[in-house]
Amino acid sequence: MEKYKKELLPNLKKLPVPELQETLVELNNWLRPVVSLEQLRSFQKKAIAFRFSDGLLLQKDLVDYAENTTGSWLAPLWEESYLEGRGYLQTESNFGLVIDEYYYDQVESKEARAAQLIYQMGKIYLSLLDGTFPIEYTKSKQPVDMSFYTNFFKSCRIPGVERDSFFKGELEAADNYVVIFAKNRYFRLATTNSLGELYPVEQLQENLKFILSFEAEKSGEQLIPYVTGVERTHSNRLYHQLKETSLNKQSLQSIENGLFILSFSDGKDESKEDRITEVLLNTSHQFLSKTTQAVITKNGFIGFNMEHTAIDGVPTLNLLTKIFDSFNEEYTQQITGESASDLVQKIEWSLTDEMTGALEEAKQLAEVENGSYCIKHQVVSEVGKERMKKANVSPDAFFHISLAMAQQTVFGKLRSVYEPVAMRMYYEGRTESARSISQEKKQFVEAFYNEEEPTKDELVEQFIIAANAHSERIRQCQNGQGIERHLFGLQKMALNPEEGNVFFSAEALSLLTEDFISTTGIPYEIVESFSFGPVNKAGFGLYYGILDEEVILTLSAKNIYEDNAIQLLEAISEALISLTILLDI
Secondary structure (H helix, E strand, O other), X not given: OHHHHHHHHHHOEOOOOOOHHHHHHHHHHHHHHHOOHHHHHHHHHHHHHHHOOHHHHHHHHHHHHHHOOOOOOHHHHHHHHHHOOOOOHHHHOOEEEEEOHHHOOOOOOHHHHHHHHHHHHHHHHHHHHHOOOOOXXXXXXXXXXXXXXXXXXXXXXXXOOOOOEEEEOOOOOOOOEEEEEEOOEEEEEEOEOOOOOEOOHHHHHHHHHHXXXXXXXXXXXXXXXXXXOOOHHHHHHHHHHHHOOHHHHHXXXXXXXXOOEEEEOOOOOOOHHHHHHHHHHOHHHOOOOEOEEEEXXXXXXXXXXXXXXXXXXXXXXXXXXXXXXXXXXXXXXXXXXXXXOXXXXXXXXXXXXXXXXXXXXXXXXXXXXXXXXXXXXEEEOOOOXXXXXXXXXOHHHXXXXXXXXXXXXXXXXXXOEEOEEEXXXXXXXXXXXOOOOOHHHHHHHHHHOOOOOOOHHHHHHHHHHHHHHHHHXXXXXXXXXXXXXXXXXXXXXXXXXXXXXXXXXXXXXXXXXXXXXXEEOOOOOOEEEEEEOOOOOOOEEEEEEEOOOOEEEEEEEEHHHHHHHHHHHHHHHHHHHHHHHHOOO
C-alpha cells in the first residue's frame, strides 16, 4: 500500500475537529424536530454550562489528540467503539448483501462460481499489494482514501472479555489460501503459490469439486461456526476453551490468517427475503468474526456477510463491483477435468464432549437470536433516480422526505433517523452521521397531511426547502463539520464517567441518537438486497438503493414489529409515488 500513501496522502485532507460553539449551535437545529420544547430548553441550559466547563477541557484534549494523530482522529476511536460492542455480531455489527444473479448467471455450477470468485478476489488482493489497483476518485475528480482496502483480507475480529481485538495477518503475495466451509467441515484452499502467482480458475474449480464430493457428517465440527454467533463475552469463553488444545489453536489461527472465508449453505433461498436472511442470519455455515465471508447458497446465489469493525459499505461495494463487472465475461464456458485435491488441506479439530456441549448451547442461543428478527424486501418500480432528478433536488433528499412522510403515516410522529455519510475524501475517513429528520422536513410533512390542505404551490415550495436543507446537512458533514462524530470524540476524551456526564446524558441527546430508523443508501446495480440488524431493537434497519428506474428497499426488525415493518415499507412506496404526483414528474 506504499504507492497509495505516497500518491494519496499529499492530496487528502486531514479530518478537522469542528469548533465547539458551532457544534452546540447547530445541535439545537438538529434537536428541534425530535424533542419537545421543554426538553429543548432543558438541554440548552446544560449545553451552555458544558460549553464553559467540561466542554472546553474536552475540546482542548480532542484538538491535541487530533494534532498528535498521523491519520484521522476519528478512525481509531470509531474502530474501538465496534470492538467494545458486546452483543451478537450478526444482528448488531455485521451487514449482509446478495449480488444480483445477472452478474454471474453465465457461470453455471456452484463450484465454478466459487472458483471464479476466489480467483477474482485473489487478483484484487495482489493488485493492492503491487500497487496496480487503480486510485479511486469522486465525481469531481478528487482522490479518495484507500487505506482501509487491505482490511478486507487476512483479518478477523478476536473476542475478548471486555473488548475485542482486531487481527490483521501479514500482507504477502506468496502461499495464500482461503478458508472453505462445506459439508460441515473446514478446509484450506491454496490460492497463490510460493512465487505469489494465482492458481488458475480451472485448478481452483477442480479442488472445490473435491471438497464438495465429501458426504456431510456430524462430528461436532459443524458446531464451530457458533463460536462466533453468541454474545462477545460468551464467544471469548468458547474461543479460549477451544484454544486449550494446540490443534484447535492452530486451526483457529488458520481461519484468522485466511484471505477470507467462502461457505456453501443449504438453507432456504427461493425468494429475495430468503436469500438475504440466509446470508445475514444463518450462523450454521459462517465464521462471523472474519471480515469478509462469501456465501454460495443452495441454488448458487452469491452473498457476503461483512464484519463492520474495519470496513464500511462504500468501499465494500466498490470492491465487489470490480469483481462482478467482468465476472461473466472472463469465464463463459464450463471447465471439465478430473477431480483434484492438490491445493486442499483439511482443518482438523479436537472436540471433547464438554466442548461439544458448550457449542450445542451456543447454537441454541444463536438460533433464538437469529430467529427473533425478520427481513422484508420490496422494490418500488414506479420511481427511480432519473424521475427524482426531474424535481431538481438530490435523490437522497427526495427519498428521506418520503421516509419522513412514511413515519408520520405509520407512527403518527417523527423520530430520529440515522443516515451515514461517507468521508473518504479525508485520510482514513470513515463515516459521519447526518440525522435526516430536520425541522424543514417536519414542517413539510405536517403541511402535506394538513386537513386544511395548503395550496399545491405552497407544498412544492416547502418540499424544495426541506430538500435543500437535507442536502446542506450532508454537505456540512462532508466538509468535516458534522455534529455527531464531534460529540463522540469529545465523550471519548473524558478521563472519568463524570466528566461531561450531565450534558452527554441529557434526555434530548438520547432522543436524537436513538436510531429509531437506521438507514444506509448505497446505490449499486450489483446489489439484489442489503441488510443489517436494527440498531434500536424497538426500531428498524433500512437499506435503500436508489437506482435509475427503481428503488430497492430491505427492512429489518424484531419479529414483534413485523407488522410495522410491512406497513412502513408500503408507506415509503406510497410516499415516493405521492411526491411524484405533487411535483408533476
